[in-house]
Amino acid sequence: MTKIGIRYTKPRKLVFEALAHYSKPVSVAEINYYLKNKIDLSSIYRTLELMKKSNIAEETEFGDGKKRYELISEKGHHHHLICENCGDIEDIKMKEDELLNKVKTKSKFAIKKHKLEFFGLCPNCQ
Ligand SMILES: [Zn+2]
Ligand SMILES: [Zn+2]
Structure with a gap:
């Protein structure tokens, strides 16, 4: 494995672990709390973006302005x-x-x- 591979795989593994541990939508603060500074916040954000793009994780907001993440599992x-x-x-x-079906018939969306x-x-x- 190349050095770059390791660098990008480790955060992904950790964030995946954290999301799997909670098994519910959690905020970045909660992920960070679980990982106890094993990786920095910006890595967590970056990793979550990647996981979102590759359909591993999903982002939700419950109207409190906080984004939460959950594994699409x-x-x-x-x-x-x-x-x-x-x-x-x-x-x-x-x-x-x-x-x-009701939504489909009532809207052209x-x-x-x-x-x-x-x-x-x-x-x-x-
Ligand atoms: Zn309650
Ligand atoms: Zn549904």
């Missing part, structure tokens, strides 16, 4: 439930053919992807 297509009190995030899989987020209180915060 074997979990498959799913949506999120976000606790407005503690920030806990849960995955939810649903049958959504009916909803998607060629839809490529979609995101759905649900906000409320988790069981612990109710």
Whole structure:
């Protein structure tokens, strides 16, 4: 392996590890916290951009201005439930053919992807 190869593979491995550890959408701060300064912040940002481009990770925003990242994994297509009190995030899989068909008939948009987020209180915060 070339030197360049190692340089670019190590951050990718670490960031992948961090995302796999959390197994939910996490911010750069959380990734950084998990990695305990093993790589610098700019490497984390750069690696996330690369992972986004190569469809390894996905970026989401829950309206709080913070970008979060998650592995596009074997979990498959799913949506999120976000606790407005503690920030806990849960995955939810649903049958959504009916909803998607409705959108298709009501709009002339060629839809490529979609995101759905649900906000409320988790069981612990109710
Ligand atoms: Zn969906
Ligand atoms: Zn909560």
